[in-house]
Amino acid sequence: MIIIAPFAKPLINGNRNPKNYPYWDKLIELTNEKIVQVGVEGEEQLVYDFRKNLSLADLRKLISECRIWIGCDSFFQHLAWDCKKPGIVLWSVSDPLIYGHPENINLLKSRDYLADNQFLWWDFTKYNPDAFMKPEEVIKYIL
Amino acid sequence: MQSNKILCSVATRGRYTTTLPLVLMAIANQTASPDKLVIFDDNDNPEDMRENPIYQHIFQILDYKKIAWEWLFADKKGQHHIHQKANEMGYEWVWRVDDDAIPEANVLEQLCSYIDTTVGAIGGSILTLPHIFNTSKSTGKIKDIDSEPNIQWGNINVTKEVEHLHCSFLYRAGIHDYNLGLSRVAHREETLFTYGIYQKGYKVLTVPNAITWHLKAEGGIRSETKQEMYAHDEVIFRNIVGLSNSTIVVLNSGFGDHIVFSHVLPEISNPVVFTCYPEIVQGRSIAEAQALFGDIDQWNIYKKMAGWNWKGSLEDAYRKLYL
Numbered sequence: 001m002i003i004i005a006p007f008a009k010p011l012i013n014g015n016r017n018p019k020n021y022p023y024w025d026k027l028i029e030l031t032n033e034k035i036v037q038v039g040v041e042g043e044e045q046l047v048y049d050f051r052k053n054l055s056l057a058d059l060r061k062l063i064s065e066c067r068i069w070i071g072c073d074s075f076f077q078h079l080a081w082d083c084k085k086p087g088i089v090l091w092s093v094s095d096p097l098i099y100g101h102p103e104n105i106n107l108l109k110s111r112d113y114l115a116d117n118q119f120l121w122w123d124f125t126k127y128n129p130d131a132f133m134k135p136e137e138v139i140k141y142i143l
Numbered sequence: 144m145q146s147n148k149i150l151c152s153v154a155t156r157g158r159y160t161t162t163l164p165l166v167l168m169a170i171a172n173q174t175a176s177p178d179k180l181v182i183f184d185d186n187d188n189p190e191d192m193r194e195n196p197i198y199q200h201i202f203q204i205l206d207y208k209k210i211a212w213e214w215l216f217a218d219k220k221g222q223h224h225i226h227q228k229a230n231e232m233g234y235e236w237v238w239r240v241d242d243d244a245i246p247e248a249n250v251l252e253q254l255c256s257y258i259d260t261t262v263g264a265i266g267g268s269i270l271t272l273p274h275i276f277n278t279s280k281s282t283g284k285i286k287d288i289d290s291e292p293n294i295q296w297g298n299i300n301v302t303k304e305v306e307h308l309h310c311s312f313l314y315r316a317g318i319h320d321y322n323l324g325l326s327r328v329a330h331r332e333e334t335l336f337t338y339g340i341y342q343k344g345y346k347v348l349t350v351p352n353a354i355t356w357h358l359k360a361e362g363g364i365r366s367e368t369k370q371e372m373y374a375h376d377e378v379i380f381r382n383i384v385g386l387s388n389s390t391i392v393v394l395n396s397g398f399g400d401h402i403v404f405s406h407v408l409p410e411i412s413n414p415v416v417f418t419c420y421p422e423i424v425q426g427r428s429i430a431e432a433q434a435l436f437g438d439i440d441q442w443n444i445y446k447k448m449a450g451w452n453w454k455g456s457l458e459d460a461y462r463k464l465y466l
Binding site for chain 1: 400455457
Protein backbone atom coordinates (compact mmCIF):
# COMPACT_ATOMS: atom_id res chain seq x y z
CA MET A 1 0.00 0.00 0.00
CA ILE A 2 1.17 3.49 -0.89
CA ILE A 3 0.14 6.61 0.98
CA ILE A 4 -0.19 9.85 -0.91
CA ALA A 5 -0.32 13.19 0.93
CA PRO A 6 -0.92 15.45 -2.07
CA PHE A 7 -1.51 18.90 -0.64
CA ALA A 8 0.31 21.47 1.45
CA LYS A 9 -1.87 23.71 3.57
CA PRO A 10 -3.98 26.30 1.73
CA LEU A 11 -2.53 29.76 1.34
CA ILE A 12 -4.15 32.67 3.15
CA ASN A 13 -4.60 34.65 -0.08
CA GLY A 14 -6.39 31.76 -1.80
CA ASN A 15 -3.71 31.26 -4.45
CA ARG A 16 -2.68 27.76 -5.40
CA ASN A 17 0.14 26.59 -3.17
CA PRO A 18 3.29 26.51 -5.35
CA LYS A 19 4.42 23.38 -3.50
CA ASN A 20 1.42 21.30 -4.67
CA TYR A 21 2.26 18.71 -7.32
CA PRO A 22 0.30 19.28 -10.57
CA TYR A 23 0.42 15.77 -12.06
CA TRP A 24 -1.19 13.55 -9.43
CA ASP A 25 -3.79 12.09 -11.80
CA LYS A 26 -1.14 10.84 -14.19
CA LEU A 27 1.11 9.59 -11.41
CA ILE A 28 -1.77 7.65 -9.84
CA GLU A 29 -2.63 6.20 -13.25
CA LEU A 30 0.93 4.94 -13.59
CA THR A 31 0.91 3.34 -10.14
CA ASN A 32 -0.21 -0.27 -10.01
CA GLU A 33 -0.68 -0.58 -6.27
CA LYS A 34 -3.34 0.19 -3.65
CA ILE A 35 -3.22 3.89 -2.79
CA VAL A 36 -4.54 5.58 0.32
CA GLN A 37 -4.86 9.36 0.23
CA VAL A 38 -4.54 11.30 3.47
CA GLY A 39 -5.52 14.88 4.00
CA VAL A 40 -8.13 17.15 5.47
CA GLU A 41 -11.73 18.02 4.70
CA GLY A 42 -12.03 20.26 1.67
CA GLU A 43 -9.10 18.82 -0.27
CA GLU A 44 -9.66 17.27 -3.66
CA GLN A 45 -10.22 13.52 -3.59
CA LEU A 46 -7.80 11.81 -5.97
CA VAL A 47 -8.35 8.13 -5.16
CA TYR A 48 -11.21 6.01 -3.85
CA ASP A 49 -9.72 5.55 -0.38
CA PHE A 50 -9.42 9.08 0.99
CA ARG A 51 -8.97 9.25 4.76
CA LYS A 52 -9.64 12.72 6.06
CA ASN A 53 -8.76 14.40 9.31
CA LEU A 54 -7.03 11.40 10.84
CA SER A 55 -5.60 11.82 14.31
CA LEU A 56 -1.84 11.86 14.69
CA ALA A 57 -1.97 8.40 16.21
CA ASP A 58 -3.97 7.04 13.28
CA LEU A 59 -1.64 8.71 10.79
CA ARG A 60 1.38 7.20 12.49
CA LYS A 61 -0.23 3.74 12.41
CA LEU A 62 -1.07 4.10 8.74
CA ILE A 63 2.46 5.24 7.95
CA SER A 64 3.86 2.19 9.71
CA GLU A 65 1.71 -0.05 7.48
CA CYS A 66 2.57 1.47 4.08
CA ARG A 67 5.26 0.27 1.71
CA ILE A 68 6.15 3.80 0.77
CA TRP A 69 4.57 7.24 0.84
CA ILE A 70 4.61 10.16 -1.62
CA GLY A 71 3.96 13.76 -0.77
CA CYS A 72 4.87 17.35 -1.36
CA ASP A 73 6.71 19.62 1.05
CA SER A 74 4.14 19.63 3.84
CA PHE A 75 3.94 18.56 7.47
CA PHE A 76 3.40 14.95 6.34
CA GLN A 77 7.00 14.49 5.20
CA HIS A 78 8.14 15.56 8.68
CA LEU A 79 5.68 13.23 10.41
CA ALA A 80 6.76 10.25 8.33
CA TRP A 81 10.40 11.13 9.00
CA ASP A 82 9.55 11.21 12.70
CA CYS A 83 8.08 7.71 12.23
CA LYS A 84 11.36 6.65 10.57
CA LYS A 85 9.53 5.68 7.39
CA PRO A 86 11.34 6.90 4.27
CA GLY A 87 9.29 8.13 1.34
CA ILE A 88 9.28 10.35 -1.73
CA VAL A 89 8.93 14.13 -1.61
CA LEU A 90 8.05 16.02 -4.78
CA TRP A 91 9.77 19.41 -4.56
CA SER A 92 9.43 22.58 -6.60
CA VAL A 93 10.15 26.00 -5.05
CA SER A 94 11.20 25.11 -1.52
CA ASP A 95 14.69 23.83 -0.85
CA PRO A 96 15.04 20.19 0.21
CA LEU A 97 18.44 20.98 1.70
CA ILE A 98 16.65 23.21 4.21
CA TYR A 99 13.22 21.66 4.62
CA GLY A 100 13.85 18.07 3.57
CA HIS A 101 15.34 15.04 5.25
CA PRO A 102 18.18 13.09 3.63
CA GLU A 103 16.52 9.81 4.64
CA ASN A 104 13.86 10.45 1.98
CA ILE A 105 14.01 10.40 -1.80
CA ASN A 106 13.86 14.11 -2.52
CA LEU A 107 12.86 14.67 -6.16
CA LEU A 108 13.72 18.20 -7.24
CA LYS A 109 13.71 18.90 -10.96
CA SER A 110 16.23 21.70 -10.74
CA ARG A 111 17.54 24.13 -8.15
CA ASP A 112 16.90 26.81 -10.78
CA TYR A 113 13.24 26.76 -9.76
CA LEU A 114 13.83 27.37 -6.06
CA ALA A 115 12.34 30.58 -4.68
CA ASP A 116 14.93 33.27 -4.09
CA ASN A 117 13.70 33.81 -0.55
CA GLN A 118 13.04 30.53 1.22
CA PHE A 119 11.81 32.11 4.43
CA LEU A 120 8.71 34.11 3.49
CA TRP A 121 5.13 32.94 3.22
CA TRP A 122 4.50 31.07 -0.03
CA ASP A 123 1.43 33.19 -0.89
CA PHE A 124 3.25 35.36 -3.37
CA THR A 125 5.36 32.73 -5.06
CA LYS A 126 3.96 32.10 -8.51
CA TYR A 127 2.65 28.62 -9.24
CA ASN A 128 4.78 26.95 -11.90
CA PRO A 129 3.93 23.38 -12.97
CA ASP A 130 7.20 23.21 -14.91
CA ALA A 131 9.08 23.31 -11.61
CA PHE A 132 8.07 19.73 -10.82
CA MET A 133 9.46 16.45 -12.05
CA LYS A 134 7.16 14.71 -14.53
CA PRO A 135 5.21 11.59 -13.39
CA GLU A 136 7.05 9.37 -15.88
CA GLU A 137 10.25 10.19 -14.00
CA VAL A 138 8.73 9.96 -10.53
CA ILE A 139 7.22 6.52 -11.11
CA LYS A 140 10.71 5.02 -11.48
CA TYR A 141 11.32 5.75 -7.81
CA ILE A 142 8.03 4.22 -6.68
CA LEU A 143 8.26 0.88 -8.43
CA MET B 144 42.15 47.08 15.06
CA GLN B 145 41.33 43.37 14.70
CA SER B 146 38.14 43.83 12.73
CA ASN B 147 37.55 46.03 9.72
CA LYS B 148 33.77 45.96 9.88
CA ILE B 149 32.68 48.22 12.69
CA LEU B 150 29.58 50.37 12.62
CA CYS B 151 29.18 53.20 15.08
CA SER B 152 25.53 53.80 15.90
CA VAL B 153 24.21 56.92 17.62
CA ALA B 154 20.52 57.30 18.49
CA THR B 155 19.57 60.89 19.19
CA ARG B 156 16.56 62.83 20.39
CA GLY B 157 16.34 66.37 21.71
CA ARG B 158 20.08 67.01 21.78
CA TYR B 159 20.88 68.74 18.50
CA THR B 160 22.37 71.74 20.25
CA THR B 161 23.66 70.23 23.48
CA THR B 162 25.69 67.04 23.64
CA LEU B 163 25.23 65.49 20.18
CA PRO B 164 27.95 67.60 18.47
CA LEU B 165 30.35 66.69 21.26
CA VAL B 166 29.58 63.00 20.78
CA LEU B 167 30.12 63.19 17.03
CA MET B 168 33.41 65.04 17.46
CA ALA B 169 34.53 62.43 19.97
CA ILE B 170 33.74 59.70 17.48
CA ALA B 171 35.60 61.55 14.72
CA ASN B 172 38.61 61.88 17.02
CA GLN B 173 38.93 58.22 17.95
CA THR B 174 42.41 56.75 17.67
CA ALA B 175 40.80 53.86 15.79
CA SER B 176 38.00 54.89 13.47
CA PRO B 177 34.79 52.96 12.85
CA ASP B 178 34.13 51.95 9.27
CA LYS B 179 30.88 53.86 9.28
CA LEU B 180 28.95 56.20 11.54
CA VAL B 181 25.16 56.22 11.43
CA ILE B 182 23.17 58.85 13.29
CA PHE B 183 19.57 57.77 13.86
CA ASP B 184 17.54 60.94 14.34
CA ASP B 185 14.51 60.17 16.54
CA ASN B 186 13.40 63.77 17.04
CA ASP B 187 9.72 64.62 16.75
CA ASN B 188 10.62 67.54 14.48
CA PRO B 189 13.81 66.51 12.72
CA GLU B 190 16.02 69.18 11.23
CA ASP B 191 18.51 69.18 8.40
CA MET B 192 21.72 69.72 10.33
CA ARG B 193 23.74 70.22 7.15
CA GLU B 194 22.64 73.85 7.43
CA ASN B 195 24.16 74.20 10.89
CA PRO B 196 27.77 75.51 10.82
CA ILE B 197 28.94 73.32 13.70
CA TYR B 198 27.59 70.20 12.04
CA GLN B 199 29.02 71.32 8.71
CA HIS B 200 32.46 71.27 10.30
CA ILE B 201 31.89 67.89 11.89
CA PHE B 202 30.73 66.36 8.63
CA GLN B 203 33.78 67.80 6.86
CA ILE B 204 36.06 66.30 9.48
CA LEU B 205 34.39 62.90 9.06
CA ASP B 206 34.82 63.16 5.31
CA TYR B 207 38.44 64.24 5.68
CA LYS B 208 39.14 61.27 7.92
CA LYS B 209 37.35 58.99 5.45
CA ILE B 210 34.79 57.88 8.01
CA ALA B 211 31.65 57.08 6.05
CA TRP B 212 28.60 58.59 7.71
CA GLU B 213 24.87 58.62 7.24
CA TRP B 214 22.04 60.51 8.90
CA LEU B 215 18.85 58.47 9.05
CA PHE B 216 15.46 59.58 10.30
CA ALA B 217 14.11 57.01 12.73
CA ASP B 218 10.59 55.74 13.35
CA LYS B 219 10.03 57.33 16.78
CA LYS B 220 9.39 53.95 18.32
CA GLY B 221 12.30 54.09 20.74
CA GLN B 222 15.98 53.42 20.65
CA HIS B 223 15.60 49.62 20.80
CA HIS B 224 14.12 49.76 17.27
CA ILE B 225 17.02 51.97 16.19
CA HIS B 226 19.66 49.70 17.65
CA GLN B 227 18.02 46.65 16.11
CA LYS B 228 18.36 48.33 12.71
CA ALA B 229 22.05 48.86 13.39
CA ASN B 230 22.28 45.26 14.57
CA GLU B 231 21.01 44.12 11.16
CA MET B 232 23.08 46.40 8.91
CA GLY B 233 25.58 43.72 8.06
CA TYR B 234 28.57 44.83 10.13
CA GLU B 235 30.53 42.42 12.29
CA TRP B 236 30.52 44.72 15.29
CA VAL B 237 28.47 47.69 16.38
CA TRP B 238 29.74 50.37 18.72
CA ARG B 239 26.65 51.99 20.18
CA VAL B 240 27.20 55.43 21.61
CA ASP B 241 24.53 57.41 23.44
CA ASP B 242 23.92 61.00 22.38
CA ASP B 243 24.97 62.32 25.79
CA ALA B 244 27.94 60.02 26.35
CA ILE B 245 31.31 61.38 25.26
CA PRO B 246 33.94 58.70 24.71
CA GLU B 247 37.60 59.50 25.31
CA ALA B 248 39.71 59.23 22.20
CA ASN B 249 41.03 55.73 22.88
CA VAL B 250 37.72 54.02 23.72
CA LEU B 251 36.96 52.25 20.46
CA GLU B 252 40.57 51.12 20.03
CA GLN B 253 40.62 49.83 23.59
CA LEU B 254 37.30 47.97 23.25
CA CYS B 255 38.42 46.48 19.94
CA SER B 256 41.60 45.14 21.50
CA TYR B 257 39.44 42.60 23.36
CA ILE B 258 37.75 41.22 20.25
CA ASP B 259 38.12 37.50 19.79
CA THR B 260 35.87 34.66 18.75
CA THR B 261 34.64 34.05 22.30
CA VAL B 262 33.60 37.63 23.01
CA GLY B 263 30.12 39.04 22.37
CA ALA B 264 30.20 42.50 23.97
CA ILE B 265 32.72 44.84 25.55
CA GLY B 266 32.08 47.92 27.66
CA GLY B 267 34.16 50.44 29.57
CA SER B 268 33.42 52.91 32.35
CA ILE B 269 30.46 55.25 31.91
CA LEU B 270 31.15 58.04 34.36
CA THR B 271 28.58 60.62 35.44
CA LEU B 272 30.14 63.38 37.52
CA PRO B 273 29.98 64.03 40.37
CA HIS B 274 28.68 60.53 41.13
CA ILE B 275 31.62 58.19 40.68
CA PHE B 276 30.86 54.92 42.43
CA ASN B 277 33.29 52.39 43.80
CA THR B 278 32.25 49.39 41.76
CA SER B 279 35.30 47.26 42.36
CA LYS B 280 33.17 44.70 44.19
CA SER B 281 30.34 44.67 41.69
CA THR B 282 29.95 41.32 39.99
CA GLY B 283 28.03 42.42 36.93
CA LYS B 284 25.88 39.33 37.30
CA ILE B 285 22.18 39.60 36.56
CA LYS B 286 21.24 38.14 39.94
CA ASP B 287 22.96 41.06 41.65
CA ILE B 288 21.43 43.80 39.54
CA ASP B 289 19.19 45.06 42.35
CA SER B 290 21.84 44.98 45.04
CA GLU B 291 24.99 46.53 43.56
CA PRO B 292 25.97 49.64 41.62
CA ASN B 293 26.40 48.97 37.92
CA ILE B 294 30.00 48.02 37.35
CA GLN B 295 30.29 50.62 34.56
CA TRP B 296 29.40 53.47 36.92
CA GLY B 297 32.88 53.45 38.40
CA ASN B 298 36.50 53.34 37.34
CA ILE B 299 37.17 49.87 36.01
CA ASN B 300 40.66 48.71 36.91
CA VAL B 301 40.61 45.10 35.81
CA THR B 302 38.95 43.20 33.00
CA LYS B 303 35.96 41.28 34.27
CA GLU B 304 33.50 38.84 32.73
CA VAL B 305 30.01 40.11 33.47
CA GLU B 306 26.49 39.26 32.32
CA HIS B 307 25.13 42.62 31.21
CA LEU B 308 26.19 46.10 30.10
CA HIS B 309 24.50 49.46 29.80
CA CYS B 310 24.62 52.74 27.88
CA SER B 311 27.51 52.48 25.42
CA PHE B 312 29.46 49.39 24.40
CA LEU B 313 30.82 47.42 21.46
CA TYR B 314 28.92 44.27 20.52
CA ARG B 315 29.07 41.45 18.01
CA ALA B 316 26.22 42.12 15.56
CA GLY B 317 23.53 39.67 14.58
CA ILE B 318 23.77 37.15 17.38
CA HIS B 319 20.94 38.46 19.53
CA ASP B 320 17.98 40.76 18.89
CA TYR B 321 16.84 43.77 20.84
CA ASN B 322 13.49 43.18 22.49
CA LEU B 323 11.09 45.16 20.32
CA GLY B 324 8.21 44.52 22.70
CA LEU B 325 9.50 47.17 25.07
CA SER B 326 7.76 50.54 25.17
CA ARG B 327 9.17 53.69 23.59
CA VAL B 328 11.26 54.43 26.68
CA ALA B 329 13.00 51.08 26.16
CA HIS B 330 13.74 50.74 29.85
CA ARG B 331 16.32 47.96 30.42
CA GLU B 332 16.80 47.47 26.67
CA GLU B 333 20.56 47.29 26.78
CA THR B 334 20.56 45.10 29.87
CA LEU B 335 18.23 42.60 28.19
CA PHE B 336 20.23 42.78 24.98
CA THR B 337 23.65 42.17 26.48
CA TYR B 338 22.28 39.54 28.85
CA GLY B 339 20.91 37.78 25.77
CA ILE B 340 24.39 37.84 24.23
CA TYR B 341 25.76 36.33 27.44
CA GLN B 342 23.07 33.64 27.37
CA LYS B 343 24.10 32.77 23.82
CA GLY B 344 27.45 31.69 25.25
CA TYR B 345 29.58 34.72 24.42
CA LYS B 346 31.72 36.56 26.94
CA VAL B 347 30.51 39.98 28.01
CA LEU B 348 33.43 42.04 29.29
CA THR B 349 33.99 45.22 31.24
CA VAL B 350 37.46 46.55 30.55
CA PRO B 351 39.78 49.26 31.95
CA ASN B 352 41.09 52.39 30.22
CA ALA B 353 37.95 52.98 28.17
CA ILE B 354 36.16 55.90 29.78
CA THR B 355 33.01 57.52 28.46
CA TRP B 356 31.77 60.71 30.12
CA HIS B 357 28.02 60.73 30.59
CA LEU B 358 26.87 64.35 30.54
CA LYS B 359 23.17 63.63 31.07
CA ALA B 360 21.89 66.60 29.11
CA GLU B 361 18.22 67.48 28.94
CA GLY B 362 16.13 65.64 26.37
CA GLY B 363 17.26 62.27 25.25
CA ILE B 364 15.81 59.12 23.88
CA ARG B 365 14.16 58.32 27.20
CA SER B 366 12.60 61.73 27.76
CA GLU B 367 9.13 60.17 28.02
CA THR B 368 7.72 60.52 31.50
CA LYS B 369 4.89 58.00 31.42
CA GLN B 370 5.54 55.73 34.36
CA GLU B 371 3.37 52.99 32.91
CA MET B 372 5.89 52.58 30.08
CA TYR B 373 8.67 51.94 32.57
CA ALA B 374 6.43 49.58 34.53
CA HIS B 375 5.55 47.67 31.36
CA ASP B 376 9.21 47.26 30.44
CA GLU B 377 10.20 46.31 33.97
CA VAL B 378 7.66 43.46 33.93
CA ILE B 379 9.14 42.11 30.70
CA PHE B 380 12.64 42.41 32.14
CA ARG B 381 11.65 40.56 35.32
CA ASN B 382 9.89 37.82 33.35
CA ILE B 383 12.94 37.16 31.20
CA VAL B 384 15.46 37.38 34.03
CA GLY B 385 13.19 35.18 36.16
CA LEU B 386 13.82 32.41 33.64
CA SER B 387 17.56 32.99 33.54
CA ASN B 388 18.32 29.39 34.46
CA SER B 389 16.14 28.12 31.64
CA THR B 390 16.19 28.21 27.87
CA ILE B 391 13.10 30.02 26.62
CA VAL B 392 11.72 28.28 23.54
CA VAL B 393 8.96 29.93 21.52
CA LEU B 394 7.59 27.84 18.66
CA ASN B 395 5.42 30.25 16.75
CA SER B 396 5.49 28.25 13.53
CA GLY B 397 3.92 25.39 11.63
CA PHE B 398 2.99 21.83 12.49
CA GLY B 399 5.89 20.30 10.58
CA ASP B 400 8.33 22.74 12.16
CA HIS B 401 7.24 21.51 15.57
CA ILE B 402 7.96 17.93 14.51
CA VAL B 403 11.44 18.87 13.36
CA PHE B 404 12.06 20.86 16.53
CA SER B 405 11.01 17.89 18.67
CA HIS B 406 14.25 16.19 17.61
CA VAL B 407 16.29 19.10 18.97
CA LEU B 408 14.37 19.51 22.21
CA PRO B 409 16.21 16.75 24.13
CA GLU B 410 19.51 18.60 23.56
CA ILE B 411 18.25 21.83 25.17
CA SER B 412 19.04 22.37 28.82
CA ASN B 413 16.11 23.17 31.07
CA PRO B 414 13.74 24.34 28.33
CA VAL B 415 10.61 26.38 29.02
CA VAL B 416 8.50 25.86 25.92
CA PHE B 417 5.74 27.96 24.41
CA THR B 418 4.03 26.18 21.55
CA CYS B 419 1.33 26.33 18.89
CA TYR B 420 0.88 22.55 18.78
CA PRO B 421 1.09 21.02 22.25
CA GLU B 422 0.16 17.64 20.76
CA ILE B 423 3.59 17.66 19.09
CA VAL B 424 5.68 19.66 21.58
CA GLN B 425 4.16 20.19 24.98
CA GLY B 426 4.25 23.65 26.47
CA ARG B 427 2.49 26.84 27.35
CA SER B 428 0.60 29.01 24.88
CA ILE B 429 2.08 31.51 22.44
CA ALA B 430 -0.27 34.16 23.81
CA GLU B 431 1.35 33.70 27.20
CA ALA B 432 4.81 34.12 25.69
CA GLN B 433 3.68 37.33 24.02
CA ALA B 434 2.33 38.63 27.32
CA LEU B 435 5.43 37.64 29.32
CA PHE B 436 8.18 38.74 26.96
CA GLY B 437 6.59 41.54 24.92
CA ASP B 438 8.19 40.53 21.69
CA ILE B 439 8.53 36.96 20.46
CA ASP B 440 10.07 37.73 17.08
CA GLN B 441 13.49 37.03 18.52
CA TRP B 442 12.50 33.35 18.48
CA ASN B 443 11.02 33.42 14.94
CA ILE B 444 12.96 30.66 13.23
CA TYR B 445 12.13 31.90 9.72
CA LYS B 446 13.24 35.43 10.50
CA LYS B 447 16.41 33.99 11.99
CA MET B 448 17.16 31.81 8.98
CA ALA B 449 16.60 34.79 6.68
CA GLY B 450 18.97 36.89 8.77
CA TRP B 451 21.60 34.17 8.77
CA ASN B 452 21.21 33.60 5.01
CA TRP B 453 20.72 30.01 6.09
CA LYS B 454 21.65 27.15 3.76
CA GLY B 455 21.55 24.26 6.22
CA SER B 456 18.67 22.18 7.51
CA LEU B 457 15.76 23.47 9.54
CA GLU B 458 16.82 21.10 12.31
CA ASP B 459 20.27 22.64 12.49
CA ALA B 460 18.76 26.13 12.42
CA TYR B 461 16.88 25.26 15.60
CA ARG B 462 20.16 24.05 17.09
CA LYS B 463 21.82 27.34 16.24
CA LEU B 464 18.96 29.26 17.82
CA TYR B 465 18.65 27.30 21.03
CA LEU B 466 21.91 25.47 21.80
